[in-house]
Amino acid sequence: ALAVLMAAGEKALGLYANEEAARHYMAALAIVRRQPNAAGLARFDETHLPLLLERLGEALHRIGAHGPAVARWNEALCEWERTGDIVAASRLRGKLALAEWDQGRFDIAGKHLSAGLAVMVGQEPCQELADLLFARLSIVSRLRDVAGLADTATQFLSLAVRLVSPRVEAEAN
Numbered sequence: 032a033l034a035v036l037m038a039a040g041e042k043a044l045g046l047y048a049n050e051e052a053a054r055h056y057m058a059a060l061a062i063v064r065r066q067p068n069a070a071g072l073a074r075f076d077e078t079h080l081p082l083l084l085e086r087l088g089e090a091l092h093r094i095g096a097h098g099p100a101v102a103r104w105n106e107a108l109c110e111w112e113r114t115g116d117i118v119a120a121s122r123l124r125g126k127l128a129l130a131e132w133d134q135g136r137f138d139i140a141g142k143h144l145s146a147g148l149a150v151m152v153g154q155e156p157c158q159e160l161a162d163l164l165f166a167r168l169s170i171v172s173r174l175r176d177v178a179g180l181a182d183t184a185t186q187f188l189s190l191a192v193r194l195v196s197p198r199v200e201a202e203a204n
Contacts, residue, residue, distance in 0.1 A: 037083065040056040077114050081108075085123060088104040092126075117151075129169060
């Protein structure tokens with residue numbers, strides 16, 4: 032049932048059927064939370080819970096349930112950090128930074144962004160770093176921080192060239 036619900040949630044999320052995706056992910060989360068030991072679930076590993084929470088947060092955010100989305104993303108962040116997946120944790124920090132900023136929690140947004148960028152120092156160029164830099168671009172442009180915008184834009188363009196990513200190059204332009 033868990034695999035079916037996750038697959039249905041992924042399909043719905045991909046089709047922007049966000050309410051349906053949220054229902055599937057919430058049902059999957061209920062199954063996981065009912066298990067005293069998640070390892071007892073067939074083919075369930077330590078990355079399933081944070082991924083499920085992250086996807087549920089995405090669906091909730093898309094339907095405008097920002098508070099519940101942030102709550103799920105914060106849970107997912109804790110789980111990703113527990114697994115040691117700093118790239119996934121950084122991806123979540125970028126989402127959380129923008130979501131918190133949009134809710135007027137500027138200090139929390141800044142802390143998420145700084146923490147995400149700090150752990151990515153020395154990592155190979157990746158989409159998650161690009162997403163963090165894009166989040167930073169969004170925030171410094173809203174602050175009208177010209178120096179911060181120029182610095183972040185330079186980093187973003189440099190990363191776009193190294194990633195050879197049409198998506199990142201389009202965002203950089």
